[in-house]
Every structure is written in C-alpha cells, then in structure tokens.
Amino acid sequence: MYLSALTLEEKVGKLFVVPICPTHGEKHIEKVHKLLKEKYIGSVIFMEGTSSEQKHILQLLAMQLLTFQDAEWGVGMRLMDIPPMPKNLTLGAIQDLELLRAFGRELARQSLSVGIDCPLAPVVDVNSNPKNPVIGKRSFGDDPHEVASRALAVMEGMQEGGILACAKHFPGHGDTAVDSHLSLPKIDKSLEDIENAELVPFHRLIDAGVDLVMVGHLQFPALSVDPSSLSYEIITELLREKLGFEGVVITDALNMRALSLNYLIEEVVTKTLLAGTDLLLLAASRPDVIDYLIDVAIPRAIDHIIATIPEELIDQKLERIRALHKTHSEIPGKQPELCRTLYRHAVTRIGKEIPLGRAVALVQNQPDPIFENFLRSHAEVLCFSYEEMEKASAFPHVIVQVGPNDFPSKLPEHAIVALFDVPYKLAAIPQTAAVIGYEDVPFAKEAVADVLFGKIPALGKLPIQVYE
Structure with a gap:
C-alpha cells in the first residue's frame, strides 16, 4: 500500500542521502530544503555545525527524514560544541567490554539528543597496515577477532540506546595505503586471507543483527574486477548471499575521488544500485561542492535512475529502507564520568x-x-x-x-x-x-x-x- 501510493520519481528520491551543513547559512538550508521537497529525498547527512543549529534545522525542515552523521567517536566528531569521545583505537586497548557497551549507549544518547538516527558507526575495519592513511585511529586494532568483539559490544550498546548501527567499510578498508577519498585503493589478497581477516568482524555483526552495512570504494581483485561499491559479486553474492545480510546497504560517499576519477555520477548510481546497494550517500563540506551536488549531480542521477533501473528493484530497496524508520525508545541517561573512565582503562x-x-x-x-x-x-x-x-x-x-x-x-x-x-x-x-x-x-x-x-x-x- 505504501509503495503503490508513490510515483516512480518519489521512490527514486527516497534512495538518496544528501548533505546539509549548518555552518553554511540560511540560503544553503533553503536550497537543501527545496531539493528535499522537489526531489522527494528521504535522508540527510549532517556535516559540521553545532547541536543547537542542527536541532533548529530539523525543526525548520519539519519532514520525516532518515538522519545520518559521521559520529564514530561521538557527535563531537562533527559538532563543535560537543566534546568528542575516545576514538576506536583507544577503545581497542580497553579489556572490559561492558565499558564499550556503555560507549555505545552514550553514542546513542548523543545522537538522539541532536536528532540523528544513525551515526554511521561502528568502523569494523581491521587495521593491518600501519601506513593506512585514512583508518588508523578509527579501527579497534589489527586482530580480526578482537575488532569483532569490540565492534559488537559498541553495536549492542547503540541498539539498546535506540539508534541504528552501521558496520563499515565493507569488505574492509584496513589493509590499504591509499585514502579512498583521493584514489581507489587496491588490496591484493587471496580470498582465504580476506575471509580470515577483513570479513571476520562483518560476519560477526551481521549474525548479531546489524542494521546497515556501508560498502567502501575498494579494489579487491580476488573478489571482483569492479570497485567494491559497484560490484554485484561483492555486494549481492558475498554480502547478501554468502554472509546472509538482509538489512540496508548504504554506499560510502559516491562523490569520493575513488569513483569520480573514473566514472560519471550517472554511471555510479546505476552500477551501485544494480550491484545491490539501497541508499546512495553523497557528502561534502565545501560550499561549492555541495552546490554542485544539489544543482547538478543529484538531479542528473535521479533522472538516470528513473530511465534505467526497474521499478520492481527500487521497490525492494525501499522496503528495506522503510524498515529502518522505527520509533526510538526513551533517550538513555547521560553517563558523566564515562569518557574519563574509558581513557583510564585504555x-x-x-x-x-x-x-x-x-x-x-x-x-x-x-x-x-x-x-x-x-x-x-x-x-x-x-x-x-x-x-x-x-x-x-x-x-x-x-x-x-x-x-x-x-x-x-x-x-x-x-x-x-x-x-x-x-x-x-x-x-x-x-x-x-x-x-x-x-x-x-x-x-x-x-x-x-x-x-x-x-x-x-x-x-x-x-x-x-x-x-x-
């Protein structure tokens, strides 16, 4: 009934997660609001700002949206007035997993208090390359099983607190020496090595009911000739069929240079949807980049999807996305000494x-x-x-x-x-x-x-x- 009442254009808009940056002022907010209404966008990702600005914008928008924020170490990762919590590598040193569950609950409290449904955490990449320029402190460590245990504890705390957990960056960004924001990393490992390292934490969290998996922009020749975010073999055959993931697959930002150096946005959205993703994330902080996404890239991508992707496939994706819209429980209580305790245990x-x-x-x-x-x-x-x-x-x-x-x-x-x-x-x-x-x-x-x-x-x- 829900889907039958929507036009094809309305359905396609709900596949997108678009950026909104409170620091860019009223004209920017108005521009995003116009895009949300005219293109029926279903989700936003909040960039830099303050907690009061973010809450004010959500009140102004007055729309039913799925809200995201990169808040791996708390909303202070993006909001200037909130102190950040410890990064994953610090948490990886802690031996008491109940403290990591408490971290997850505090992440839930912070997220809900500023209107965020999913803080795009936890990172479950196994940081096996010391020269990794983009994961590093964002990883719980270099042992796949220890990473899995800690990520699971954080995820449990997050879900207990009433927010959505997202395991990233599938199939694993830990053994790279290249930043996918700048270029496409290549990981030359055998399937057996990937199964024994990169996939271990994902497998564990999927079995425990993680809500979303973010697929990264990575080249794994042993798995596919295509970048992971555009690969049917990686997203559908490996993630969905072999690992059994039935939740929502969200892309890493599709405008990252790992893809944009080699593909037009129209190619990217078509390839990734056919490969098996559900939510199409685009993110930026620079005003000129956000303006380009709003004025050119997103409308062009929407038109291309309408022309190329079967409506039945879009409906399947929307059913999964709709399942994420759930009523939050009561916001968890604040744990005033938690941050200090985490550092002392690390x-x-x-x-x-x-x-x-x-x-x-x-x-x-x-x-x-x-x-x-x-x-x-x-x-x-x-x-x-x-x-x-x-x-x-x-x-x-x-x-x-x-x-x-x-x-x-x-x-x-x-x-x-x-x-x-x-x-x-x-x-x-x-x-x-x-x-x-x-x-x-x-x-x-x-x-x-x-x-x-x-x-x-x-x-x-x-x-x-x-x-x-």
Whole structure:
C-alpha cells in the first residue's frame, strides 16, 4: 500500500542521502530544503555545525527524514560544541567490554539528543597496515577477532540506546595505503586471507543483527574486477548471499575521488544500485561542492535512475529502507564520568616498569601545561625541550612526552616515553619503557600521569602490533 501510493520519481528520491551543513547559512538550508521537497529525498547527512543549529534545522525542515552523521567517536566528531569521545583505537586497548557497551549507549544518547538516527558507526575495519592513511585511529586494532568483539559490544550498546548501527567499510578498508577519498585503493589478497581477516568482524555483526552495512570504494581483485561499491559479486553474492545480510546497504560517499576519477555520477548510481546497494550517500563540506551536488549531480542521477533501473528493484530497496524508520525508545541517561573512565582503562604500559621519584625531568617538544600540572600533582617537575635532552638525561627520573607531531631521538636509557599518539610511532623511537595514552587530550594525560606514579594500574593492552 505504501509503495503503490508513490510515483516512480518519489521512490527514486527516497534512495538518496544528501548533505546539509549548518555552518553554511540560511540560503544553503533553503536550497537543501527545496531539493528535499522537489526531489522527494528521504535522508540527510549532517556535516559540521553545532547541536543547537542542527536541532533548529530539523525543526525548520519539519519532514520525516532518515538522519545520518559521521559520529564514530561521538557527535563531537562533527559538532563543535560537543566534546568528542575516545576514538576506536583507544577503545581497542580497553579489556572490559561492558565499558564499550556503555560507549555505545552514550553514542546513542548523543545522537538522539541532536536528532540523528544513525551515526554511521561502528568502523569494523581491521587495521593491518600501519601506513593506512585514512583508518588508523578509527579501527579497534589489527586482530580480526578482537575488532569483532569490540565492534559488537559498541553495536549492542547503540541498539539498546535506540539508534541504528552501521558496520563499515565493507569488505574492509584496513589493509590499504591509499585514502579512498583521493584514489581507489587496491588490496591484493587471496580470498582465504580476506575471509580470515577483513570479513571476520562483518560476519560477526551481521549474525548479531546489524542494521546497515556501508560498502567502501575498494579494489579487491580476488573478489571482483569492479570497485567494491559497484560490484554485484561483492555486494549481492558475498554480502547478501554468502554472509546472509538482509538489512540496508548504504554506499560510502559516491562523490569520493575513488569513483569520480573514473566514472560519471550517472554511471555510479546505476552500477551501485544494480550491484545491490539501497541508499546512495553523497557528502561534502565545501560550499561549492555541495552546490554542485544539489544543482547538478543529484538531479542528473535521479533522472538516470528513473530511465534505467526497474521499478520492481527500487521497490525492494525501499522496503528495506522503510524498515529502518522505527520509533526510538526513551533517550538513555547521560553517563558523566564515562569518557574519563574509558581513557583510564585504555592506558597501556610496555617495556620496563621504571619507578619515578619525587622530582622528574619532563622533556617536551612544546610546553604542555595540562600534562605538566597533572604530573605536578604527584611530584616536582622540571621542564626541558627536545634540544635539551642531554641536559635532562642527567636527572635520575626522566619522562619524554611524545604527541602527534613529535619525533624525539637519542632518549636516555632510563627515560619513560609518555605517548599521546598511535603506538605505531614507538617503532621509530628508541626507548625501553612507555606508557601510552593514545590521544592528545586532557583525560588521557591525567590517566597517563596517574599510571606513571602508581595511582592507578595500567589496564590497557596494545590493540596493534608495534614491532615486527
């Protein structure tokens, strides 16, 4: 009854997820609103803005829409007034999976509080390539089974909290050295290797009832000659028939250069729909790119779908999409100490356990009053620059702080590295002891300081292999 009441143009519009960026002002919002109404668009993805702007726009639109946002580490990933939560690599170090379920519930609370149905999480890519330029901290680690366990815990929390979970980027973006925003990554692995690594987390989440799977733009020669997002063999034969996924398949942004360098938008939408996808995502933040999508690409794509895709196939996709429109449960309660607790459970110690005294030399690339003050709650702290490393080495207790842009060399043998970045960096730093906070944020710095001086234990374990 629902589908029989819709025209073909109305049906096609509901296959699209279009971008809306609150920071671009009223004219942009009006332009998107016009597109939504005239082309019967069914879904939006919110880009950068604030929580109040986002809620205000949803009130202005006053439409029944499926709403998305890239919010892998909380809506603070996109909303400037909301503090971000820990990234997946940090969560990958945590051993208590109940904390990851709590993370999922908090992600649900944040999403629902700003009108989001699906935060396009969790990322389930197995980050087996240390040189991966786009996944990295977005992955739970390099062990497929550990990634699966953590992604499942987060998914369970999300669904308990009343939002939709989306496993991405199928069939796996973890073993790439190319960013698919810029070019098409090629993963030369055998089918057996893919089944034993990339597919493990997807299989686990599909069996547990994940709502959506996002298909990435990736070249897997062992699976298909086509990019994964345009491949019938990958989407229909592998994802749907072999892995048994019956939910909604959403594309990664179809305007990414992995596809746009080689295909017109008309080709892309036709190929991906015939391959088995349901929702067509287009996303951008730059005003000129969004204007092009609204004025040219999306109308052109809609016309091409109307002319080329059988209506019966479109109906099948809409039935799956419609099943995602469900009444949310009550918004979960806020967990005020959760973020701090997650960082404290993630801290990891490797190498020697070097005791510290009541006075320490802290060697830094740049002054960091936040970390200094946390250390000063335990001991007297004398600060030195990297250029003063030799001078600092004369002190019996030395901490060398390493952040995202820091690359120290010639560390004293008795120094402890306090790392606030990905652990891969340790492979290039000569050290015998390190305490890892994973991120350059205050909660991580407080936790590392407390571990260094024995106030709390180091409960985390490395989620990736640092040394070969």
